[in-house]
Amino acid sequence: MLIAGLAFGQSFVRTTDSTLRFEAADIQPTPDAVPGTNTQNMRGGLYRRGRYEVHSATMLDLVRTAYNLDADKVTGGPAWMDKDRFDIIAKAPGDSTPEEMRTMLRNLLAERFRLVVHKDTKPLAAYAIRQGKKVLMKQSAGSDTPGSDMHGCKPIPPPGSPQGGALMTYRCHNVSLAELPDQLRNMVLATKALSGTPVVDRTELKGGWDFDIRYSQNTGAPQAGTDASPEVVTIFAALEKQLGLKLD
DSSP, X not given: OEEEEEEETSOOOOOSOTTOOOSEEEEEEOTTOOTTOOOSOOEEEEEETTEEEXXXXXXXXXHHHHTTOOGGGOOOOOTXXXXXXXXXXXXXXXXXXXXXXXXXXXXXXXHHHOOOEEEEEEEOOOEEEEEOSSOOSXXXXXXXXXXXXXXXXXXXXXXXXXXTTOEEEEEEXXXXXXXXXXXXXXXXXXXXXTTTOOEEEOSOOOSEEEEEEEEESOOSOOOTTSOOOOOOOOHHHHIIIIISEEEO
């Protein structure tokens, strides 16, 4: 399949106003963020009363937000691109449109991070989420929007360090199937199980969904001298048996 991607390190012909900038902007590392982990989700990205805020965002989050892309359509970049997390608080004119906000964020990334991008199209292997025989998720009645505290998949309880095949649990609220690939990226160890391969939605299911998903933290063999691990639940099996979705 063909996926429009962004590759770092090449020139990009600007099609937007390079002079459009935030009136003021502060970027700081996210407090208490553990470098090299994906245990937090981006919050914010909303603009209210002249104030634009993004919290716990990786560079990948910021690029996909600035260019209005899915995360799996961004390739290349430094090793810390989807690891280190940042908070942005910025001030903009009160009548700014969403496209102007994205332009200001693009210009901010170019100025502060020296971000350079190149638009391209390339073939990539990908996993496809497909609908199984019976959907086991519940249609959401929630009205919360992406970026709100209630929206998305949250770990329950917070990730620890249990041994063997202990289960990781995520509770997801009002998540569309189009958003599920991004949510999977932020689930601890789920990305590792997928070996970094992009995931795309091919279910044709509409609307938001509520569900819990549980999968094993450790899919390896038990260490010598320890009790045998409980049954291993891979992310593939969890999607099929718990949600009624198949990952091909």
